[in-house]
Amino acid sequence: MSTAAAKVNLLGLSKPKLEAFFESIGEKKFRATQVMKWIHQAGVDSFDDMTNVSKALRAKLEAIAEIREPEVVLEDISSDGTRKWVIRMEGGSSVETVLIPDGERKTLCVSSQVGCSLNCSFCSTGKQGFNRNLTAAEIIGQLRVAIKSFGPFEPKDPRRVTNVVLMGMGEPLMNFEPVVDAMSLMMEDNAYGLSKRRVTLSTAGLVPAIDQLGEVSDVSLALSLHAPNDELRNELVPLNKRYPISELMAATRRYLDRCNDKRVATVEYTLIDGVNDRPEHAHELVALLRDLPCKLNLIPFNPFPNSGYRRAKKAAIEQFRSITTRGGVITTVRSTRGDDIDAACGQLVGQVDDRTRRSQKYIPVKQDLSAAGPG
CATH class of the missing domain: 1.10.150.530 (DNA polymerase; domain 1)
Known part of the structure; x- marks a missing residue:
């Protein structure tokens, strides 16, 4: 039949x-x-x-x-106004999407994969393993969910979503075509009309795909760096063993040159107590970034069970910021938002039917959401 x-x-x-x-x-x-x-x-x-x-x-x-968007199974709102959605995808696994308000700016953190295959040591998403790539509909559907949460649909209303960052669950460049399609819809005048400077893709350093991205898009680029040298980055970001820092820096320069509009990259650096937060790391980072058009975003580590890491102390964070700023690197410290609902950077886990079996090595970091009712 x-x-x-x-x-x-x-x-x-x-x-x-x-x-x-x-x-x-x-x-x-x-x-x-x-x-x-x-x-x-x-x-x-x-x-x-x-x-x-x-x-x-x-x-x-x-x-x-x-016209089918993914199913919202849970919505949570933090005391600071951060919103988090657990969104169930076809097959039963779930991802998390977060909207972070900051005055006039409202930034949506979008997931691109169910789980993540990269296994960065400080990220709870990686401990959940990997299931599959999201479709372009499932990626853009997260933006629709966020816009709809404010009432009747008005995608270009600046009070709703002003910026989108692909910094949620997954490595966006390992899901290349659906991510590029979704980003093109975000920037399409007949769709959501966001500026290319307001759509940011964050990558852990998939060098060939950065070059490929430069051929088809000019969205803003963020590097998930987290270490100033290869030895330390190999521990924190295992992908570095394939594409070391020198190759990542060169690919980033090539991407910015293609943009041809004085664009700068954002360098993300999670500060972990006693691991990568020492003054010598800051000085090393200054030397590394000196010739790269960039701004540095320091992110206090957001703890999760069984991570083995602690958040850097306030004094260490301030000292690190002071050194990089004096070294000529534009530096900001990201405010921790939404950690009371596990929506802060590095805390997104969803519910992953793990095909890698990596999650069996770790204590579960979150309750099973498969039976959660509608949000």
């Missing part, structure tokens, strides 16, 4: 792919712009609501396509 073909989820299709879809069903390319505005600017999930699309085309779309 034959089964019906799966419907195409239009939510994650970039403009070129949506145009190609309409041409494949015998329709004009301009239909893509019409439908894109309905999906991403009006927030509809029913073709019947698309009043400037003919009834015949709506019926055709209903038969072969859908």
